[in-house]
Amino acid sequence: MEWIENGDLAFLKERKVEAKEEARLSVRTIIERVKKEGDAALHFYTKQFDGVTLDQLKVSAAAVEAACAHVPDEVKAAIKLSAKNIRAFHEKQMPASWMENTEDGVTLGQQVTALDSVGVYVPGGTACYPSSVLMGAIPALVAGVTRVVLISPPQKNGQIAAGVLAAAQEIGLTEIYQVGGAQAIAALAYGTETIRPVDKIVGPGNLYVMLAKKEVFGDVAIDSLAGPSEIAVIADESANPAWVAADLLSQAEHDRLSMPVLVTPSQVFAEKVEEEVEKQLRDLPRKAIAGSAIKSVGKIIRTADLDESVAIVNQIAPEHLELAVADPDALLPKIRHAGAIFLGMYSSEPVGDYVAGPNHIIPTNGSARYASPLGVESFLKRSSVIRYSADALREVGAAIAAFARYEGLEGHARAVEQRLKGEAKHD
Template sequence: MKIVKVSGEVSIKRSVDSGSEDQRQAVKKILADVRRSGDEALKAYTEKFDHVRMETFLVEPEEIREAYNLVDESMVQIIADAAENIRAYHEKQLRPSWLTTEENGTILGQKVTPLDSVGVYVPGGTAAYPSSVLMNVVPAKVAGVKRIVMVSPPGADGKLPAGVLVAADLAGVKEIYKVGGAQAIGALAYGTESIAPVDKITGPGNIFVALAKREVFGDVDIDMIAGPSEIAVLADDTANADEVAADLLSQAEHDTRASSVLVTPSAALAEGVQREVAVQLAVLPRQEIASRSIEDFGAIYLAADMEEAVETVNQLAPEHLEIMTENAMELLGKIRHAGAIFIGRYSSEPVGDYFAGPNHVLPTNGTARFSSPLGVEDFQKKSSIIAYSEEALRENGAKIAKFARLEGLEAHARAVEARLKKN
């Protein structure tokens, strides 16, 4: 990792993949085919891309039972414990509907309603992600969503990973379909003979899934278009170089495009972490991926002091931020932009990925400047409530009509005045 002195504005080296024109056109064709041909298109594309012919997509109860037999009992309990932590955390995000009554009898308020249906995409390929299941499904359940549909690409055996199925069952998913890629997004958005459409789609995926989500947005809602994982560690000379290096590599092993950054005013720590990253990389199982990530998107920023270091972090607006300083909690109030903030030596980023409770679906690509982690509110909608009283209309009707005429909307003004004349 290169050590760079902070000078003016800094930014994370980010790999923003908006897809090629060929990829965008391919996704549009897939979506159009699914919209037109339904299950037949799903079968054809699953055979083409996943190399398995599926006659039906729904996961049957016996497949769930088989999954429990394949996952160690202790691991099942760990998944259950994680689900409970996630549920408990997200229950604190619940906000009730509310009404207020003014002195003139007017009632104003807000009605909070869960979405009717949500589709959750779980990536497949070489890895299985039970944690992704929990982080997307549990908040939706807490929000009160009645119908939660999960889709994920099948393996060569036509099945889903056992851990994914166990997590889905523990989280309460009743509809699970073995289909992935852009075709799965099309099924969730438009519906097929087997899969009824949903109102919102959440969950990460490859570039084709991301492009498909972008394409169907407007017909359905989506959570976000997530980029590669990012971590920034804000540390001083009280931090241990080996621990900082391990945390940086925990994100670098995700993806060759992941970004791992250390920001510190300590030259000794910067040099120590630089050495430790090289040492740990040499024995890392995913060495090739992590090495490319560190080389292309890693950095160590050396700040003049902690004040400059904090401002650098705010400029970076990282997805994950670890604060590993002598008085870490005291710096919390100075952090303006970060998706998730991990405070202190024992709050390594994987604690949040799997178990602590807060959501690990976080804003990337600097969008922590204006957006938030996935949460209960993402699975709810709000309706304004207005019950104007006769007294309030007499008091404010002329003002409302005058405002309407300012905008050239005479019918708006007359709609109010029609009631004033009768009263």
């Protein structure tokens, strides 16, 4: 891991992963072909990229049932627990519509409504992420979205991973398609003969999925343009070096570009963590990936004190932040920019990934400065409600007309003045 002791955060400028023009052009080609050829393009690209020839794009209820039979009972129990906690947490986020009436005949309010349809993309192919199904779909269901579509690439056996289908079954998803990559994003955005388009696409994916989401944004809403995973740990000497090292590795194993960062005022503690990282890497199944991330992206930032540690972290704006200090509650009010904040020694980041309840689809690449984790509000929209009586309009009509004419919009002024003439009443 690279040591930084002078507060130099120049590495943040290199954090964003820039795609080569070749990749962008490839994604645009895929999207255009899906728009023109529909299902045929999906079958073509699934064969080309996944090495799978599909009989059909939609996953049948019988196939879901058969796949779920292969999921171990302890995993099904974990999925059920996770789904319960995620739903309970997100139900607390649900905002209410409101309406306010004044004595002079004005009604103002806000009507909250859910999106009609959402597509949840779940990565797959060589991996299995049932947690991504739960995190992407449950907030949409809580919000009241009536059509939640699951789409995920098939494995080499020609089927979506059984664990993904088990998570879908647990929360009642029935519209499931076995398509991945940029072609899946295009299908969700523009539709094909089999797949109807959706209003919003959420969920993580590889570089090509991210580029495809970027291309279709505007024609359809998206959650974010997610980058590699990040974790920052503020720690003092009260923390356990082995535990902190394990948490850094928990994110490093995601991707070679994942960014694990330790921020501490203690030289001795930092050295112990670095030793533990090397020790624990030896028998980590994904040690090649984690080791690459630790070596090329990992940082140890030594600070003068915990206040400087907080200042550094607020500049990093990490996806995940652990406060592994003696008094995490004292630091919490000072944290301004972090996607998810884990307090205390036992709040390991994987707790948030799986069972705590808050969403694990969290802003990356410093976007926690202005963005929030996926939540119920991500699937809602607000409509302003306005009603004026004749008397209320007379009170403000002249001001409206003056404002409109000052902006050069005579038609706006006349629209109000027509009503002020009193030629007809429609109260």
